[in-house]
Amino acid sequence: EPEVTQTPSHQVTQMGQEVILRCVPISNHLYFYWYRQILGQKVEFLVSFYNNEISEKSEIFDDQFSVERPDGSNFTLKIRSTKLEDSAMYFCASSEPAAGGSIGIDTQYFGPGTRLTVL
Amino acid sequence: QQQVKQSPQSLIVQKGGISIINCAYENTAFDYFPWYQQFPGKGPALLIAIRPDVSEKKEGRFTISFNKSAKQFSLHIMDSQPGDSATYFCAARNTGRRALTFGSGTRLQVQP
Numbered sequence: 001e002p003e004v005t006q007t008p009s010h011q012v013t014q015m016g017q018e019v020i021l022r023c024v025p026i027s028n029h030l031y032f033y034w035y036r037q038i039l040g041q042k043v044e045f046l047v048s049f050y051n052n053e054i055s056e057k058s059e060i061f062d063d064q065f066s067v068e069r070p071d072g073s074n075f076t077l078k079i080r081s082t083k084l085e086d087s088a089m090y091f092c093a094s095s096e097p098a099a100g101g102s103i104g105i106d107t108q109y110f111g112p113g114t115r116l117t118v119l
Numbered sequence: 120q121q122q123v124k125q126s127p128q129s130l131i132v133q134k135g136g137i138s139i140i141n142c143a144y145e146n147t148a149f150d151y152f153p154w155y156q157q158f159p160g161k162g163p164a165l166l167i168a169i170r171p172d173v174s175e176k177k178e179g180r181f182t183i184s185f186n187k188s189a190k191q192f193s194l195h196i197m198d199s200q201p202g203d204s205a206t207y208f209c210a211a212r213n214t215g216r217r218a219l220t221f222g223s224g225t226r227l228q229v230q231p
Contacts, residue, residue, distance in 0.1 A: 042222060043155075055217070113161075
């Protein structure tokens with residue numbers, strides 16, 4: 001069964017450093033997402049990406065964050081200058097268009113996550 | 120108004136029992152309500168989902184009950200098994216958007 005993969009599984013960085021989290025979405029999916037989950041808290045939406053541009057973003061997704069699809073398979077989340085409060089599990093997800101192009105019930109498939117620890 | 124409130128925070132059920140998790144929302148523009156199951160160290164996985172035009176959806180041992188007027192929906196797990204022990208998240212999606220708003224999660228423990 002196709003699945004979303006993410007690398008690395010755990011990233012430790014110093015405050016102020018840049019990090020890039022990588023994801024390989026399911027191959028025929030066209031919509032890509034990043035969510036984060038601070039330890040013990042709920043999953044929060046960060047950004048969605050379609051047709052090489054951001055389609056939605058939350059207030060969490062400020063200028064420190066950026067996303068990119070550098071090639072036909074990878075989808076990345078960059079945090080330019082990490083803060084302590086960026087420590088969280090970051091999940092990538094992808095979905096395919098529903099039949100007819102409407103949103104419908106487009107299942108979002110989540111990857112296993114990257115645990116980011118900012119020291 | 121974008122929040123989805125989920126209860127209980129944790130739940131212990133005996134094997135074979137019924138697990139019930141509740142969610143409530145305020146935003147009437149929500150048009151899609153999925154439930155996700157998350158095992159430790161894994162990402163959330165879609166369990167079952169419902170649109171507001173139906174009041175109930177059943178898939179195997181899992182049932183969503185939806186009350187549009189009360190703006191509440193719940194997950195029922197019949198014949199709960201130890202393998203169902205996981206964290207369950209309800210979620211909702213705004214009309215015309217793709218971002219999911221998640222509830223705070225319920226840690227379910229099914230005792231053998």
